[in-house]
Amino acid sequence: MSIPVVTVGDSREDLVGRLERLHGPVSVVRRCNELAELLAACQGGLARAAVVAEGSAELTASLVDRLSAVGVAVLALTDSPEETLRLQGIGVASELTGVDAAALASRITASVAQLAGADPWLRQGASNPRLADEGPAPGPSGAATAEGMEGAGAGRIIAVWGPAGSPGRTMLAANMAAELAAEGKSVLLVDADSYGASVAAMLGLLDESAGLAQACRLADQGLLDAAALLRIAVPVATRAGTFRVLTGITRADRWTELRAAALSLVLARAREVMEVIVIDTGFCLESDEELSFDVMAPRRNAATLRSLELADTVFAVGAADSIGVPRLVRGLAELETAVPNSSPRVVLNKVRPSAVGRSPERQLRDAWERYGPTVPLGSFLPADPAAADAALLAGSLLLEAAPDSALRRGIAALVCAPVQRNGGSSVFSSTAKRWLKG
Structure with missing residues (x-):
């Protein structure tokens, strides 16, 4: 079964087209115009992965936290080493904008599996960020x-x-x-x-x-x-x-x-x-x-x-x-x-x-x-x-x-x-x- 993906940016549809032509591990279910629309789609249970092709500078730790809370992995496309480092600091995987479709699909699959298997915030040195935001739940201390x-x-x-x-x-x-x-x-x-x-x-x-x-x-x-x-x-x-x-x-x-x-x-x-x-x-x-x-x-x-x-x-x-x-x-x-x-x-x-x-x-x-x-x-x-x-x-x-x-x-x-x-x-x-x- 393919992984449902929502995207934002890349108005030329290159990203969507490249992924859709694979007919395999991922399927683009919605193309959004801005991050607010992407967030709403993810909170509605529409996707398990979000690809930010443009506007990654608007991503914040709190936004990534909200997406992770509903089981959505985030992947951003950027060619800037500084932006890549910033994204890594807030728990976002990144790829180059011209990444091959098969490689991008593979990275999306890995990110989804990683989120399902272990919370990425734990690997960054923090306890589960959803514990304090979603009510009582057992967690490390x-x-x-x-x-x-x-x-x-x-x-x-x-x-x-x-x-x-x-x-x-x-x-x-x-x-x-x-x-x-x-x-x-x-x-x-x-x-x-x-x-x-x-x-x-x-x-x-x-x-x-x-x-x-x-x-x-x-x-x-x-x-x-x-x-x-x-x-x-x-x-x-x-x-x-x-x-x-x-x-x-x-x-x-x-x-x-x-x-x-x-x-x-x-x-x-x-x-x-x-x-x-x-x-x-x-x-x-x-x-x-x-x-x-x-x-x-x-x-x-x-x-x-x-x-x-x-x-x-x-x-x-x-x-x-x-x-x-x-x-x-x-x-x-x-x-x-x-x-x-x-x-x-x-x-x-x-x-x-x-x-x-x-x-x-x-x-x-x-x-x-x-x-x-x-x-x-x-x-x-x-x-x-x-x-x-x-x-x-x-x-x-x-x-x-x-x-x-x-x-x-x-x-x-x-x-x-x-x-x-x-x-x-x-x-x-x-x-x-x-x-x-x-």
């Missing part, structure tokens, strides 16, 4: 995702998640990044909260350019290289080290700019130039948004879900009080459903006797073992409002505003020892240094 990203670089991803109610996600993520940088690691802090991005405000940054949205935009177009990523990421210098920040969206209604496919490419690029990427995620894990959106529409929580899917380590933080702990328990159950095998490290923040009673850590641990989920309780961070407020007021971090505080020491103990195995002693990795010099 944690160590499994790390194995799938071997080709993307040695950098490790730490995601900081927590339920609603200000448990301290941003505070923890920002100070983790600072502590890792103080240890000599090259660190990128990413604000992927699509509801209330606040990393820039916490660090006293006046940047209003939404660095993560910029990086996603370039990645979507296949134009994000290491140099561009380092230009967009804002450097934050402390007396102990320097790290870079991709600031979050400046308004909550800009969440559509954080597409899962583009974010996957941003994180894959970050792995190549940074030793550690720390992500401040949003709280919401809902993925069945088809109730309010068309199936192929962008997903509000795609950035959070994708970050958790790709993370090597997930820290789940909750407030240590009678409201925060039940919220965390329920949230962990949602996390297990949304991102299977995430194996989060549970952190209880704001631990204080006034909210729990005498010997708060012992009481919290006893209650967790008795009523909590199967996920073990990992660490405790003490309530230290004076230190936290001093850092927030100064727009700085605990290692500067309150270096001797118990809260600062607790955060440092969470991340510094486990990441020692990554090695390296420079503030930036050798790759990042090379790009900065160039």
